[in-house]
Amino acid sequence: MLKNLEVICKFLGLVVEELLTDKNEEKVQVDIRLLLKTIEHDIHLVGADKAWEELQKIKLEADDPLIGEYYLLQARLFEENRHLGKAQDLFDKAIRCSDRLPIIQKSNLKSICYYGLSRVLGKQGELNQAIVFLKKALDCFIKDGERNYLEYNLFLSLAIYLEKLNQNDEAFRIAEDFKGKSLVASTEAKTNLVQLLATLLNKFGLYDQAIRISEEGLILARLDKLYDRTFELWTTQGESYRKKREFANAKQCLKTALRLKEKIQFRSLAITTYTQLGLLYLELNDNRKSQKTLEQAVLFGEENQDNLRLMSSLIALGDCYLQQEQLTNARKQYEIAISIAKTHSYTQHEWDILMKLAAVCKQENPDHYQQYIEQFHQVSIKLCKGGGSNMIFHQMLGT
Numbered sequence: 001m002l003k004n005l006e007v008i009c010k011f012l013g014l015v016v017e018e019l020l021t022d023k024n025e026e027k028v029q030v031d032i033r034l035l036l037k038t039i040e041h042d043i044h045l046v047g048a049d050k051a052w053e054e055l056q057k058i059k060l061e062a063d064d065p066l067i068g069e070y071y072l073l074q075a076r077l078f079e080e081n082r083h084l085g086k087a088q089d090l091f092d093k094a095i096r097c098s099d100r101l102p103i104i105q106k107s108n109l110k111s112i113c114y115y116g117l118s119r120v121l122g123k124q125g126e127l128n129q130a131i132v133f134l135k136k137a138l139d140c141f142i143k144d145g146e147r148n149y150l151e152y153n154l155f156l157s158l159a160i161y162l163e164k165l166n167q168n169d170e171a172f173r174i175a176e177d178f179k180g181k182s183l184v185a186s187t188e189a190k191t192n193l194v195q196l197l198a199t200l201l202n203k204f205g206l207y208d209q210a211i212r213i214s215e216e217g218l219i220l221a222r223l224d225k226l227y228d229r230t231f232e233l234w235t236t237q238g239e240s241y242r243k244k245r246e247f248a249n250a251k252q253c254l255k256t257a258l259r260l261k262e263k264i265q266f267r268s269l270a271i272t273t274y275t276q277l278g279l280l281y282l283e284l285n286d287n288r289k290s291q292k293t294l295e296q297a298v299l300f301g302e303e304n305q306d307n308l309r310l311m312s313s314l315i316a317l318g319d320c321y322l323q324q325e326q327l328t329n330a331r332k333q334y335e336i337a338i339s340i341a342k343t344h345s346y347t348q349h350e351w352d353i354l355m356k357l358a359a360v361c362k363q364e365n366p367d368h369y370q371q372y373i374e375q376f377h378q379v380s381i382k383l384c385k386g387g388g389s390n391m392i393f394h395q396m397l398g399t
Contacts, residue, residue, distance in 0.1 A: 032058065036069050043073065048080045068097035068109045075116055084120045091116045106145040111137045115154060118161075125307040125344040127161045134158045152178065152185040160196055163203075164308055166348035172200045191221045191229040198236045202243060210240040227263040234260075235273045242280050250280050271301045271309035275316050282320055290320045311340040311349060318356065327364035331357065351379045 035058065042051035055074065060067045075090035091113045098110040114137035121130040138154050155178040162171035175196055185193075194217030201210035214237045221229040238253030254277045261270055278294035281287075294317040301310030318333030334357045341350040358372040 032066055036066060036073060039073055043076055048077050052077050065101055065104050068094045068104060071097060072113060079120060084123060088117060088120050106142055108142055108145045108147045108150055111141040112147055112150055118157060122161060127165055128345050131161050149184045152183040152189055156189055156193055163196060163200060165346060168200055168203050187220055187224045188226055191217045191226055195229060195232050195236060202239055207240045207244045211237055227260055228266050228269060231257050231260045231264045231269055235276055239276050242283060247280060247284060268304045268306035268309055271297050271306060271313055274300060275313045279316055282323060287324050294320050307340050307344055311337045315353060327360050331360045331364060347379060347382060351383060354379060
């Protein structure tokens with residue numbers, strides 16, 4: 001066979017070795033765009049280590065149209081491994097590539113990188129700055145470009161961050177608005193929206209509606225085995241029943257959620273579940289169980305460094321001490337919670353905690369009472385200017 005090939009090549013003036021080499025190279029050469037897509041797949045479904053190993057094999061020039069995608073994948077890997085500073089730098093680098101290479105704008109690389117920056121800031125508790133990046137991502141999103149699923153995720157994340165900051169009316173308006181649009185979305189994203197709406201309905205006191213919508217979400221989440229969403233929805237439904245004072249139902253929901261604890265990926269979700277269970281015991285006047293459960297929630301919040309959920313568990317633990325008339329212990333929990341609120345500019349939460357601190361100090365530490373009244377007044381002015389809460393202090397103190 002080889003001799004025949006040599007005869008043919010000699011007749012045509014070709015070199016056998018070159019011909020064979022070219023064919024072998026053609027067989028092993030993989031399209032870089034496809035390779036990057038397979039690495040993105042590995043990040044989500046295989047594991048960060050394997051994805052990093054494959055990514056390191058790729059070498060691209062600075063003017064290569066795919067260099068931004070390369071930086072994006074690097075950023076995602078660092079984010080996955082909780083190296084948030086490095087992830088932030090690489091998202092920025094990819095954005096600069098998008099600005100420098102207009103040919104790739106339809107890929108929505110710039111939009112997805114701003115989305116990445118919002119996630120990184122959100123994980124650090126900087127929710128106001130995360131919202132700034134989400135709005136930038138929406139501004140530069142190209143509707144007829146690639147990654148059309150991104151628009152749904154951007155609106156969803158914006159509404160979620162607003163809810164976490166207790167800007168509930170605006171969060172609900174956005175959620176209701178994009179819920180009715182024909183946007184591409186995964187089941188995960190759709191059940192996340194259901195979870196958000198149920199949370200907001202609980203805040204508005206519409207508990208039956210919250211239960212109804214969370215039940216719809218639970219069917220989707222269960223069928224697709226979305227453990228995190230299922231865990232969260234059972235917790236939210238437990239809160240609905242607790243606020244309706246249907247305590248047996250509330251306990252059943254929360255216990256059902258906790259049976260999934262070892263299967264969830266986002267461990268911080270359990271902080272909220274333990275907090276809700278502790279508040280349930282508080283409603284049942286079982287102070288011992290309430291305190292023990294809420295202390296567990298606080299410990300879990302500290303271990304997972306989730307400031308927002310930790311703050312909520314501290315407030316609940318303060319309420320537990322307050323019910324037991326342990327005013328000094330209650331004040332200590334509220335003071336730790338308000339330091340978190342001030343550090344991360346959770347202004348609405350700061351307002352709520354100051355109300356509790358003033359009420360406690362009026363009995364336990366009158367010297368600090370006036371100090372907290374003044375702080376409460378300043379935060380109230382700040383919220384009123386920003387369109388926030390304007391309920392006067394004495395109304396809240398009476399409540």
